[in-house]
Amino acid sequence: MNALLAVLWKDLLTELRSRDRAIAMLLFSMLMVVIFHFSLPGGATAATRAYAPGLLWVAYVFAALLGLGRSFAIELENGAIEVLARAPVDRGWVLLGKTLANMLILGVVQALTALVFALFFEMNLLPVALPLAGVVALGSLGLCAVGTFFAAVAVRTRLREVMLPLLALPFYIPVLVAATRATNTLLETGSVSFASIHFLLVTDGSYLIASFILSDFVLDE
Amino acid sequence: MTDAIAKPEQHPTPSAGGGARRVSAAALAVSFALWAYLVYAAPLDSVQGLIQKILYVHVPCWFAAYAGFALTAVCGGLYLWKNDERYDRVAVAGAEVGVVFCTLGLVTGPIWAKGTWGHWWAWDPRLTMTLVLWFIYLAYLLLRSFTEGSTRTARFASVYGIAGLAAVPLNYFAIELFGGAAMHPDNLERGSLGEGMGWPFAAGAITALLAMLHLVLLRVDLERRRAAEGPSTPDWASAEGD
Numbered sequence: 410m411n412a413l414l415a416v417l418w419k420d421l422l423t424e425l426r427s428r429d430r431a432i433a434m435l436l437f438s439m440l441m442v443v444i445f446h447f448s449l450p451g452g453a454t455a456a457t458r459a460y461a462p463g464l465l466w467v468a469y470v471f472a473a474l475l476g477l478g479r480s481f482a483i484e485l486e487n488g489a490i491e492v493l494a495r496a497p498v499d500r501g502w503v504l505l506g507k508t509l510a511n512m513l514i515l516g517v518v519q520a521l522t523a524l525v526f527a528l529f530f531e532m533n534l535l536p537v538a539l540p541l542a543g544v545v546a547l548g549s550l551g552l553c554a555v556g557t558f559f560a561a562v563a564v565r566t567r568l569r570e571v572m573l574p575l576l577a578l579p580f581y582i583p584v585l586v587a588a589t590r591a592t593n594t595l596l597e598t599g600s601v602s603f604a605s606i607h608f609l610l611v612t613d614g615s616y617l618i619a620s621f622i623l624s625d626f627v628l629d630e
Numbered sequence: 631m632t633d634a635i636a637k638p639e640q641h642p643t644p645s646a647g648g649g650a651r652r653v654s655a656a657a658l659a660v661s662f663a664l665w666a667y668l669v670y671a672a673p674l675d676s677v678q679g680l681i682q683k684i685l686y687v688h689v690p691c692w693f694a695a696y697a698g699f700a701l702t703a704v705c706g707g708l709y710l711w712k713n714d715e716r717y718d719r720v721a722v723a724g725a726e727v728g729v730v731f732c733t734l735g736l737v738t739g740p741i742w743a744k745g746t747w748g749h750w751w752a753w754d755p756r757l758t759m760t761l762v763l764w765f766i767y768l769a770y771l772l773l774r775s776f777t778e779g780s781t782r783t784a785r786f787a788s789v790y791g792i793a794g795l796a797a798v799p800l801n802y803f804a805i806e807l808f809g810g811a812a813m814h815p816d817n818l819e820r821g822s823l824g825e826g827m828g829w830p831f832a833a834g835a836i837t838a839l840l841a842m843l844h845l846v847l848l849r850v851d852l853e854r855r856r857a858a859e860g861p862s863t864p865d866w867a868s869a870e871g872d
Contacts, residue, residue, distance in 0.1 A: 562786050566776040575769045576790065579762050580797055583804035608807065612800055619793065626710060626789045629782070 412498035416506025424514055430479050431514050438472040438522040442529055458530055462592035468522055473515050477556040478573050480511050481564035500628045501621035512553040519545055537595050547609040548588030551616050555580045558620040561627040583612050647851055654844040665837040668830035681745040684738055686830050690838030691735035697842055698728025703795035706788030718784040721791055723849035725767050727842050732764045755806040756814045762801050766794035
C-alpha cells in the first residue's frame with residue numbers, strides 16, 4: 410500500500426515538474442475535437458450533438474493511449490524500470506500506483522477537453538458536470554487499469570507505440586460500451602443509468618484485480 | 631565415430647509425435663471423406679435452399695477456432711505455472727490455428743448472412759464477440775513477433791492469451807446488454823437443425839476438430855524443431871526484424 414502511494418507520488422511529481430505528457434495529451438485531444446468538427450456534416454447541429462458522447466470518448470481513448478504509452482517509456486531511461494521491478498514490494502501495488510497516476514493525469518486532460526468540446530459544439534454540460542465527472546472517472550479507471558498493464562508489456566516490445574493500442578483496444582470495448590451509454594443517458598435525461606454504472610464497476614473491478622494478480626508476469630527485470 | 635554420436639544430440643527426438651501426426655492425418659482423411667458425402671447427401675433446407683449447406687462449414691469452423699483459443703489460454707496458464715516451454719509451443723500453435731479457423735468462420739458467415747438475412751454483417755452479440763476474439767488473437771501473434779527474448783515472449787504471450795479468453799464474458803455481456811439484437815439461434819437444443827441435418831453437422835464438427843488437432847500437432851513439431859536448432863533461433867529472428 411505504501412508502495413502504491415510512493416509510485417503515485419513519484420509519477421505525479423515527475424509530471425508536475427515536466428508537464429510534457431499532460432500538455433501533449435491535451436493538445437492531441439483538442440485537435441481531435443477540431444477534426445470532429447470538420448469531419449462531421451453541419452458543424453454544431455443537433456444531429457452532431459447526438460454523437461457527442463461517442464466523440465468525447467473517442468477523444469478520451471486516444472489521449473489515454475498517448476499518455477499510457479509514455480507512462481512506462483519514461484521508466485526505460487536510466488533503467489528505472491528494473492529498479493521498479495526489483496523493489497522489495499508487491500509489484501501489484503507498483504502497477505496500481507501507476508494506474509492511479511495515469512488516471513489523475515488523464516482526468517485533468519478529460520476535464521479540459523470536455524470544456525473545449527462544450528464550447529465548440531455549443532453544449533451546456535454544467536448542469537450535469539458532477540455526475541458526468543463520476544461516469545468519466547469510472548470509465549477512465551477501467552481504461553487506465555488495462556492500459557497501464559499492457560503499457561508494461563508494450564514497452565518491452567519493438568514498435569511499442571503500435572503494440573499498445575493493438576493490445577489494449579479489444580479490452581476497451583466493454584468499458585466504452587458502458588461509458589458511452591451512461592454518458593448518453595446522462596446528457597439526454599440528466600440522470601444516470603444504473604445498469605451502465607453497475608457494468609462499469611464490474612469491469613473496472615475485474616481489470617484491477619486481474620492486473621494486480623498478473624503484475625508479476627509483466628513487470629520484470 | 632564422433633559424428634554418429636553427435637548427430638542424435640543435435641536433433642534429440644526427430645520423430646517425436648510422428649505417430650500421433652500420422653494417426654491424426656488418417657483420421658482427418660476418413661472424417662473429411664465422410665463429411666463431404668454426408669453434406670452432399672443432406673436434404674435441402676425448405677426455406678433457404680442450397681445456401682444452408684454452408685452451415686456444415688461455418689459452425690464447425692467456430693468449434694475449431696474456440697478449441698484453438700481455449701488451448702492457447704489453458705497452455706498459457708500451464709506455462710506460467712510450470713515454466714515449461716513445451717506448453718508455450720502448444721499455446722502458439724493453438725492461437726495460429728484458431729485464427730485460421732476464426733478467419734474462415736468470419737468469411738463464411740457473411741456469405742451465408744447475405745443469402746438469408748440480406749445483410750453481409752449485423753452487430754449481433756455472437757458475431758461481434760468473435761470479431762473481437764479475432765482481433766485479440768491476431769494481437770497475440772503480433773505480440774509474439776515483436777517481443778525480444780524467448781522467455782519474455784512466452785510469458786507476455788501467455789498472459790495475453792489468458793486475458794483474451796477471460797475477456798469473453800465481459801465483452802459478450804457488454805454487447806448483449808447494450809448492443810444490437812441477436813440474430814443467431816441461441817443453441818442447438820431449440821431445434822434449429824432440421825431432420826437429416828444432424829449427421830452431416832456432427833461429421834463437420836468432428837472433421838474441423840480433427841483438422842485443428844492435426845494442424846496443431848504439425849505446428850508444435852515445427853516449434854520443437856526450431857527450439858532444437860538451438861540458440862541461433864533468437865539471433866536470426868531479431869536480426870531479421872531490425
